[in-house]
Amino acid sequence: MPQLTCLTPIGEVTVSEEDGAIVALDWGRGRDQDRTELLGRAVGQLQDYFDGARGGFDLPLAPHGTAFQRRVWGALRAIPAGQTRSYGELARLLGSSARAVGQANGANPIPILIPCHRVLAAGGVLGGYSGGEGPTTKLWLLEHERRMTDAAGQPQLALGPFGPGLAGTNLR
Template identity: 65%
Template sequence: MPQLSLHTPLGEITISEEDGTIVALDWGRGSDQEATPLLKEARDQLHDYFDGKRVTFQLPLAPYGSPFQQRVWAALTRIPAGETRSYLDISTELSSSPRAVGQANGRNPIPILIPCHRVVAANGALGGYSGGDGPPTKRYLLDLEARALNRPDPARGTLL
């Protein structure tokens, strides 16, 4: 499986491709470096994201997961950049439980590109994050998007 690693403000991340789609984004450096055209495009879009030049991605994604996980991950992609939704909001949309949504969210194989960092607790608390350094990484991504959009931070209510 072709992989390409890149340096980001959050450390190294590795994106993986299979059959012309992005299937994973992992924290750390991958072992099979191969700069395919799709992985180069993903790298460029991620660099633009971390530079505050973009908040959305135009990449073919194909995460592995159950049908329910696929539904949750599709819902995550509909959360606009610079905004958050609660686990309860998503569970209501999908007629599911917040716990099931949280479990699917935590198993997202393509974080950042599928924006699981935009999901917070019903009371507005940041909650956990399975990538990078956990909640500080989630906070960084939310702050990054708020600055890029010159909006109030959705989880803090202040302009950054």
């Protein structure tokens, strides 16, 4: 499986391709470094994201998972940069439980590109994050997107029902 590593402000990340689509983003340096056209585009878009020039991604993604997990991951992709949703909001949207949404969120094989970091627990609690350094990485990504949105001259976006910025969130 072709892989390519990208150095980011939150450490090295490696994207993997299978059958013409991105199937994984993992923290750390990949064993194989095989630059394909798609992996080159993915790394370029990640660099643009971390440089503050891009809030979303235009790449073919094919995460391996159940039908329900793929529905949750599709809902995550609809959350704009600079905004968040709660597990409960996504559960209502998908006709599911917040716990099932949280489990699917945690199983996301393509973090950042499928922005699972944009989901908060009830009451604005930051919650966990399986990538990088856990909640510290999640908070960095959310703050990065907030700064990107502010720098674009757009009004600061409300983060779901939790108000502007990340005031009131905590690392529980």
